[in-house]
Amino acid sequence: MLGQSHAISGALVYAATAPVLPQALFGTTPRPGEVLIGTLLCAGAALLPDLDHHDATPAHLLGPLSRGLCRLVARLCGGHRHATHSLVFAALTSWGTWAGVTRLGEGFTLGTTFVLLALAVRALHLHPPGHGPTAWLTSVGLAGAGTATVAARFADIAAWLPYTVGLGALTHLLGDCLTRRGAPLLWPYRRRFELVLIRRTGGKLETRFFVPVMTVATFAALWFAVFAPLLAES
Incomplete structure (x- = not known):
C-alpha cells in the first residue's frame, strides 16, 4: 500500500475506535480535542513499519x-516487509513509547509527537508537491505548530501515546495483509499472511476506491467523535 493509504487507514482506525477502545482499556474516553490530535498521530504511526x-x-x-537510517533498518531486519512488519514490532513500538514517556518524560513525548505529525503531513500530502526545501519546511513547520499545541493544551497526551503508536503500527500490518506478499505477522516465523484485495500498489483500486472511501469514513468518524460532542456542549 502507498504511504498515503497507510496514513489514512491509521487515522480511520483511531477515529472510529476512540469512543470505544480507550474506555475499555483505560476506563476513560478521550476528549474531542484528544481524539483529533490522536487521529493525526496514529496516521503518522501507521508509517513506522516502513522504516x-x-x-x-x-x-x-x-x-x-x-534514508541512511531506513537502509540500516532494512539491513538489520532482513529487507522490506520482514521484522518491522510483525506483531513483535507493533508491540515493541508501543512498549518503547511507554518506556520513553515514562522514563524520559516530556522531551521524549514532544519529540515523538513531532516525528509522528511530520510523517502524517508528508503521507497525507499536506505540503507542496515534491521532496524539495519548500515541502520539507512546510512539513517541519506544521509538525512544529502541532507539537506546540500539544505541549500547551494536551498535558495528558503521554498516557495515550503508547496506545496510539501501537494501534498505528498494527493498522499498517493489517493493511499490508491485503496486498501481495502479505506480512510476516508472526516473525521470526516466516509464513506471510495475506488476503489479497489490492493486487498492485498505487493501482486504481487503491487510489480511486480505497483511499476516497477511507477518507470519507475518517471524516464521518471524526464528526461523531469530535464535532458532534462539541456542538452538543455549545
Whole structure:
C-alpha cells in the first residue's frame, strides 16, 4: 500500500475506535480535542513499519539522514516487509513509547509527537508537491505548530501515546495483509499472511476506491467523535 493509504487507514482506525477502545482499556474516553490530535498521530504511526524501506515516507523525513537510517533498518531486519512488519514490532513500538514517556518524560513525548505529525503531513500530502526545501519546511513547520499545541493544551497526551503508536503500527500490518506478499505477522516465523484485495500498489483500486472511501469514513468518524460532542456542549 502507498504511504498515503497507510496514513489514512491509521487515522480511520483511531477515529472510529476512540469512543470505544480507550474506555475499555483505560476506563476513560478521550476528549474531542484528544481524539483529533490522536487521529493525526496514529496516521503518522501507521508509517513506522516502513522504516525498512529506503524510499518510503519515513525515508524522506530528514533527507539523507533518514534514508541512511531506513537502509540500516532494512539491513538489520532482513529487507522490506520482514521484522518491522510483525506483531513483535507493533508491540515493541508501543512498549518503547511507554518506556520513553515514562522514563524520559516530556522531551521524549514532544519529540515523538513531532516525528509522528511530520510523517502524517508528508503521507497525507499536506505540503507542496515534491521532496524539495519548500515541502520539507512546510512539513517541519506544521509538525512544529502541532507539537506546540500539544505541549500547551494536551498535558495528558503521554498516557495515550503508547496506545496510539501501537494501534498505528498494527493498522499498517493489517493493511499490508491485503496486498501481495502479505506480512510476516508472526516473525521470526516466516509464513506471510495475506488476503489479497489490492493486487498492485498505487493501482486504481487503491487510489480511486480505497483511499476516497477511507477518507470519507475518517471524516464521518471524526464528526461523531469530535464535532458532534462539541456542538452538543455549545
